[in-house]
Amino acid sequence: MSSAxxxxxxxxxxxxxxxxxxxxxxxxxxxxxxxxxxxxxxxAAAALRRVYSILAERYExxxxxxxxxxxxxQP
Numbered sequence: 001m002s003s004a005x006x007x008x009x010x011x012x013x014x015x016x017x018x019x020x021x022x023x024x025x026x027x028x029x030x031x032x033x034x035x036x037x038x039x040x041x042x043x044a045a046a047a048l049r050r051v052y053s054i055l056a057e058r059y060e061x062x063x064x065x066x067x068x069x070x071x072x073x074q075p
Contacts, residue, residue: 009038 010017012035025031063069 008033 008023009020011020012018017035
């Protein structure tokens with residue numbers, strides 16, 4: 001096996017890195033890598049801003065038992 005470096009993209013889910021494309025390595029091969037999260041998409045960032053906005057509104061309201069109003073935002 002060569003010592004060439006190759007970038008492999010992966011998704012981290014359930015405690016495991018899952019490559020997004022086939023990887024040319026033998027099974028049970030030990031590798032070393034430094035995970036570097038990729039920038040989130042604009043859509044994901046917008047969704048997070050909406051969530052943070054709702055959380056900030058709740059926090060600033062001073063209301064501590066938000067579970068009492070859990071159905072407020074249900075369709």
